[in-house]
Amino acid sequence: MIKCISSVSYSVIINGTTYGNIAPTRGFRQGDPLSPYLFLLCAEGLSALIHDAARNNQLNGIAICRGAPKITLLFFADDSLLFCRANSNECNKLKEILCMYEYALGQKINTDKSSIFFSPTISQVLKDEILNILGPMHDSSHTRYLGLPSIIGRSKKLIFTEIKEKAVRALFLPFEADMILKIPLSHNLPKDKLIWIGNRKGVFTVKSAYFVPTKLLDKRDEGECSSGDPNAQIWRKIWSLKLPGKIKIFSWRACVNGLLVLTNMAAKGIQTSCVCPICDEVPESLIHALISCDFALSVWSLWQNCPIEAMLKVRDFNDLVFQISSSSDAKHLEFFFAISWSVWYNRNKLIHGECGLPPLQIWEMAKNIVEDFQEASALDFPSLQSSQNGWVTPPKSYFKINADGASSIVGSEVSALPLHYPAEWTELFAMEQGVLLAQEMNLSNVIFETDASSVISAVSQGLSGGPMVHLVNGIQLARLSFSCCSFHHVKRDYNRAAHELAQFAKCNHVSNLWKGVIPPFLVHLIQSGLG
Numbered sequence: 001m002i003k004c005i006s007s008v009s010y011s012v013i014i015n016g017t018t019y020g021n022i023a024p025t026r027g028f029r030q031g032d033p034l035s036p037y038l039f040l041l042c043a044e045g046l047s048a049l050i051h052d053a054a055r056n057n058q059l060n061g062i063a064i065c066r067g068a069p070k071i072t073l074l075f076f077a078d079d080s081l082l083f084c085r086a087n088s089n090e091c092n093k094l095k096e097i098l099c100m101y102e103y104a105l106g107q108k109i110n111t112d113k114s115s116i117f118f119s120p121t122i123s124q125v126l127k128d129e130i131l132n133i134l135g136p137m138h139d140s141s142h143t144r145y146l147g148l149p150s151i152i153g154r155s156k157k158l159i160f161t162e163i164k165e166k167a168v169r170a171l172f173l174p175f176e177a178d179m180i181l182k183i184p185l186s187h188n189l190p191k192d193k194l195i196w197i198g199n200r201k202g203v204f205t206v207k208s209a210y211f212v213p214t215k216l217l218d219k220r221d222e223g224e225c226s227s228g229d230p231n232a233q234i235w236r237k238i239w240s241l242k243l244p245g246k247i248k249i250f251s252w253r254a255c256v257n258g259l260l261v262l263t264n265m266a267a268k269g270i271q272t273s274c275v276c277p278i279c280d281e282v283p284e285s286l287i288h289a290l291i292s293c294d295f296a297l298s299v300w301s302l303w304q305n306c307p308i309e310a311m312l313k314v315r316d317f318n319d320l321v322f323q324i325s326s327s328s329d330a331k332h333l334e335f336f337f338a339i340s341w342s343v344w345y346n347r348n349k350l351i352h353g354e355c356g357l358p359p360l361q362i363w364e365m366a367k368n369i370v371e372d373f374q375e376a377s378a379l380d381f382p383s384l385q386s387s388q389n390g391w392v393t394p395p396k397s398y399f400k401i402n403a404d405g406a407s408s409i410v411g412s413e414v415s416a417l418p419l420h421y422p423a424e425w426t427e428l429f430a431m432e433q434g435v436l437l438a439q440e441m442n443l444s445n446v447i448f449e450t451d452a453s454s455v456i457s458a459v460s461q462g463l464s465g466g467p468m469v470h471l472v473n474g475i476q477l478a479r480l481s482f483s484c485c486s487f488h489h490v491k492r493d494y495n496r497a498a499h500e501l502a503q504f505a506k507c508n509h510v511s512n513l514w515k516g517v518i519p520p521f522l523v524h525l526i527q528s529g530l531g
Contacts, residue, residue: 042105043075049097050082058093059084086122091133098134111137184425186474187436200466231255231318237325241334242374250344251337254286255318259344261289277351286317289347290340295359299343302363303335334370342366391494398445401438402490403430404452404498427452428471430502431459431487435478444483451495459487497525 010022053059054072061072061083074081084090102108114137118127131137169177198208238251253259262274262284276284278295290296291311300306307324314320325333342362350356357365394400404427431450438446450456462476463469479485492499500522518526 188474190473247341298359338366400447401434402498403434403450404502446485448487449490451492453489456489
């Protein structure tokens, strides 16, 4: 072999000039055409030493199933995977073989690039002992090989999801990649179907069809520098007022000029007189009917804090509401809308032939509406006590899986989601993981519980469209694999163990599974019956 290397000579051309007559005395590694053959010969020597130790029962490999031959080593390119039992005798024998290999090869094994993987049942004391025998090496549980984790466990989905994510981010712009990766897809992959995106349910309606082009036109008219809906702040204030719902709806209709005052009816083509039916003097506009009519002014004058002079200067009801909401607190706005509704209520009674009320009674009615509603809202009604007194054990031959989503959690499994999702999606992801866990464990009779009522409603009734339809359809498809399965909503207090697991995954960004054991941080909940 050494003759094959030393009987040839080499010359080197540098800038067009030939230099030297190089006679090698050893291999050039990758530059030597004999290097692959030399590597195979050396690897064959290592293989023979390992197999000889295995025949003498000095090393015991690993079998992939019962009755299969034991594997003691695997070669992949210039990497070697060696298998033996986790005890000092076999590790010392393996160390002896490696030392012999180093002596014959003339090179030391690089322990910085070498690592050891232990099975989950190995204690930390034994791990430290083996690392000292074969070391200095490190535990390979968290290292990567060729861009992937060195050990692929039960959940292959997590491993290959990372590869797909890298491919998506390499092909698309960052914001496009985020949009693609946030699409919630079920692992059961139900058949695709056409859905209507005009509403949350995915069902076509004339109403939703009207709003689709309306929204597109609004976006086009806003322009790049638009600040959006200028009345958004007023809408938020109206819906947050402590008033009955009918007055809030009246307030909103008044702000969008949607009340059927006589001028609005005439503008819609209805043949009617526009003269105010109360004062019989001027056309009845919205601001006249509610504010500037003599009868309405007599009601407003009874409100001591009423900015009557400012109100008379404003010609648009919406501007008046904006002015009052900007210059005073919510209580003034509540009285303003309550009085406006009372004036409108009295006006409608008169139009339809009933007897109207005097200004003082209208003012008292508005005042009582505000005070009575706020007084009723302040009452603390005792909640109905549930007969359920903690987490309920499932019937015999049944298994129960509790799910909760702060990241994604199932029973005694936690899984951290790679992206941020809305809370409802996260809860649905958690439920899907629970169904997948039950399938992997070949369970027949399963009860699924969660504290998210929207998830139970979606899974029980189904969805025709919307962003969550794929996940819901996947869960409904998976439930066919069980002999008996049901989905139930429970109170948060009875789902606390699942919630704690979800928080654990969210805070630690880890995925983990406990089988046959209770996570230490859940022992107190299980013992208290809230698990």
